[in-house]
Amino acid sequence: FWRRSLDHMVVPMLELCSDRILCVKLVFDDSALFIFSVYLPQQNCHHTTFTETLDILNDFVERISNDGNVVIFGDVNANLGTLQGSHGVGDTQTQSGIELHNFCLSNELWAVDTNRATLGPVHTFEMLRNGNYYRSYIDHIIVSLPLCGNVSECVILDNEPGNTSDHLPIITTFRDLTSVKHVIQRNDCVGYAWNKLSSDEIKSTYTSSLDLQCKGILNDLRLIGVNNLENCQIDSYILKLVNGLIECSNAHIPIKKFSKHVKPFWNDELTRLVKLKKKRWREWVSAGRPRNADNVIRAQYKSAKCAFRKCFRCSEFMYEQNELNRLYRSESLDQRYYWHLLNKSRNRASRRLSPIKSDNDVIVSDEAGIRDEWRTHFARLATPSDKPHFHSHAKCEI
Template identity: 25%
Template sequence: MVILMGDFNCSVLDDKPRSLLLRQFFSDSQNIPVNCLSACNGMKSTFVSYDGVYESVIDYICLSSDCIDLVSHCEILDDDCLNVSRHRPITVSINFPVSDGKFNISEKSFKRISWKRATDAQISDYVGNVTNSLNQCTYVCDSKESIDSTYTMLCDVLTGAAGTCIGHRPFQSHLKPYWDSGLCEYHKHMRYYRSQWCRAGRPRNKTNTQYMSYKTAKRDFRRAHRKSANGHMMQLNREIDESAEINTNDFWKQVNTRRMAYNCNKSTSGIKFGEIAHRDQKAITEQWGFYFQDYIRHLPLNILMTNGVIMCHKTLGNCVRH
């Protein structure tokens, strides 16, 4: 599945030359802007000027036409305290079909264990807890089912002992390496002034004190956020440059940690037959079989008179179906 999203600086709802080119691009690439569909909830525009006079739809989340049936929810959200832009956020929920049990997630959810902060006493308690639990368990590994049950039992013992003896890591809402105390202070001020602006009814008049205070705090936070992020990226680039000159192994280690892993989810791939998109391998094979059966049925008679052609089509149809 390919998801195309971002600020296009162009509205598909206008008749301007750029709008016509964008609509043509969506048509040629078979992409559909989900937030332009009638099923999209929330606000009607994705961009609002600072004075609140001009609104338009220039941001899109686009999916391929054969994946639109996977969309379960779409919404353009109103202004949020974490939104440091004049653009409104767009959310799209997608139901990914799962054909086997590989991606099934257990109903049990465990908190993250703070292993780095564990003390010697906690580790000793953890080892004793695991040892006692394993001594009380009986297990055999003479079949596939017994191996699976033993594996589940070992996981339960280890995670249970860790949750009992070792502390949990607290939830961090901002896992950015450049997020420091100064940026937290800017963010705190912005949230405070936004709450004041919301209590005042969210006015968008430049003469309103709450509105201008919120916009000023929001601008300061955005400037500080951009400065911290750029400084962090410059520091990473300097480290990579130094590693490239000193240690080749360290250089590639740092490069690979920043390289995005490509993960293709085959469960979303499919073929559209008629008006229905089929993603299950068995269903796709059956639909190809029906396609070739219908294709042979509509062949001209003079072509069907050739035994070689008939045998070829029969063999092809049977191979596809079976």
């Protein structure tokens, strides 16, 4: 809800909404602000549910990345820890927090409530269970980087009389949002994602804008006369035409944001499956998001999503296994190269178990296999042996 005096500025964005995401567009004179209210799946849900919802939010943000700045707030059910700021670091970051942090980095967003200047308690959620209080920091206000400089105050309210929720309210005050211009930086652009727009969207935005650019150039040429053009004038108009193409593309066409170094295991099969998954998702949304189990469109979407996740996990696992095997093979060859690979394979933000090498020189990385290897190792240590393989000097000291 918003004040009636803002009705002329607020535009509901139904195409950017889902079961857990709502969006409105705040229109200023020469800029726009997209405000998302989100409720991401909690930790009791399957983690893939959180990932899928975050993927939907990421798709929404990418679609409007050229049109204005973004504010995202709500119960994101993700603890960022120290990944973005020092406020509210009672617990280490969760896996959901790591994924949310990567989402923020890829879209140039920041959780302003984690800044050191934030006032109030260092938690946003508290629950009384069996006489004990459980606290966590799972609510955030995430904004585009250009807006961070206009934050004048951020406060987490404690003991608010009107608050009946287990979550504490967060209030963020901005200075003059209308003065913040949305800057599109495409100097290092690797390509345009034409596939993210339909033909109608391209015609209504890119084509119409390019027509206006070309009409101005053609009118100038008609006034001068083509036969009277000098070489320098031809170069000048070619440059104007190229700049017009680049300007229209930057303003209306999304860029490709995929970074190979983030997912080095990515392959052609994953590309095919993710395109199919997005296609099925758009068909499911166009059909009104049917929920009944016997719906064909819903079944196709679920099947495409399952196939992509299965291939994704398999490709990631195989890549990690190959890297670990390469790491342990290099241990006896080149110490500098070995430590380079070892430091490269470490992930401070990961909660995965460290892999081990069994007595048979097999790299074991899954939880059950590691547990069995340690069980075998300690069982062998605790079993008396008659073999004379011991340190005689140590035996005398003992």
